[in-house]
Amino acid sequence: MFMRSTATLAALFFVSTAPLALAAEKPTDPQIAHIAYTAGTIDIEAAKLAIKKSKNKEIVDFAKDMERDHEAVNKQALDLVKKLKVTPEDNDTSKALAKAAKEEHAKLAKLKGAAFDKAYIENEVAYHKQVDSALETLLIPSASNAELKSLLETGLKIFQGHEQHAEHVAGMLK
Amino acid sequence: MRVPLLVPMLATALFASPAFAATIEVTIDKLIFSPASVAAKVGDTIEWTNNDILAHTATVKGGWDVMIPAKSKGKVTLKAAGAVDYFCRFHPNMKGHVEVAP
Ligand SMILES: [Cu+2]
Numbered sequence: 155m156f157m158r159s160t161a162t163l164a165a166l167f168f169v170s171t172a173p174l175a176l177a178a179e180k181p182t183d184p185q186i187a188h189i190a191y192t193a194g195t196i197d198i199e200a201a202k203l204a205i206k207k208s209k210n211k212e213i214v215d216f217a218k219d220m221e222r223d224h225e226a227v228n229k230q231a232l233d234l235v236k237k238l239k240v241t242p243e244d245n246d247t248s249k250a251l252a253k254a255a256k257e258e259h260a261k262l263a264k265l266k267g268a269a270f271d272k273a274y275i276e277n278e279v280a281y282h283k284q285v286d287s288a289l290e291t292l293l294i295p296s297a298s299n300a301e302l303k304s305l306l307e308t309g310l311k312i313f314q315g316h317e318q319h320a321e322h323v324a325g326m327l328k
Numbered sequence: 329m330r331v332p333l334l335v336p337m338l339a340t341a342l343f344a345s346p347a348f349a350a351t352i353e354v355t356i357d358k359l360i361f362s363p364a365s366v367a368a369k370v371g372d373t374i375e376w377t378n379n380d381i382l383a384h385t386a387t388v389k390g391g392w393d394v395m396i397p398a399k400s401k402g403k404v405t406l407k408a409a410g411a412v413d414y415f416c417r418f419h420p421n422m423k424g425h426v427e428v429a430p
Binding site: 219222223226227229230307308311312314315316318319322 | 358359381382383398416417418419420421422
């Protein structure tokens with residue numbers, strides 16, 4: 155319903171530490187909604203993998219926090235686009251996110267135990283940093299609908315909080 | 329003869345209970361504690377009302393840790409005097425402060 159294709163959704167996993175290939179042009183509101191939802195979905199999928207693979211309580215607890223928060227935010231985003239009658243539109247930024255996520259997933263899937271935990275949490279720090287900067291420099295300034303802008307601004311605070319939380323968990327692993 | 333006996337009993341009960349303990353309200357909206365800083369006394373209760381769709385905590389390092397579920401409330405009764413900084417474990421960029429007088 156939200157995603158054009160469930161195959162695309164299934165492909166969304168992890169994002170590498172390479173900077174996002176952001177589209178040169180200013181994204182439209184339907185594209186921004188798609189990017190924000192995709193970014194959340196990627197982190198939920200990452201969390202699900204960590205909950206399944208990790209034996210470390212701190213990692214599993216963190217992953218559960220990510221899953222819970224991003225599901226709540228994505229639900230709110232869905233409610234908003236429905237209310238605004240906006241149809242989210244796939245775009246180059248969403249595609250770049252999905253591609254990087256798929257590569258990161260392949261990398262993480264091969265790891266086990268402490269190596270997995272370390273790679274997962276380090277990617278969480280890097281991923282949240284990337285999304286923070288995309289929100290700050292591109293998505294929030296480009297959003298034209300006031301409610302969408304406000305949702306993104308709250309989203310930025312949540313992502314910044316998660317980044318600090320991830321840094322804290324990464325510090326405990328060392 | 330029962331009535332006169334009740335008077336000193338009631339007085340004792342009133343003095344023994346924390347008659348002057350207050351409840352201090354803090355609201356959480358879009359990941360912001362407000363007011364960010366509150367003054368309280370030992371025995372007072374702080375009650376957080378969370379208007380967000382996300383769960384938060386009010387956590388003091390080495391001290392209290394209050395869960396505040398989404399669209400819900402959480403509270404703590406202050407037992408020690410002093411100034412404390414608190415934060416949310418899930419979103420450590422959320423910060424608050426309490427001055428507790430004896
Ligand atoms: Cu929080």
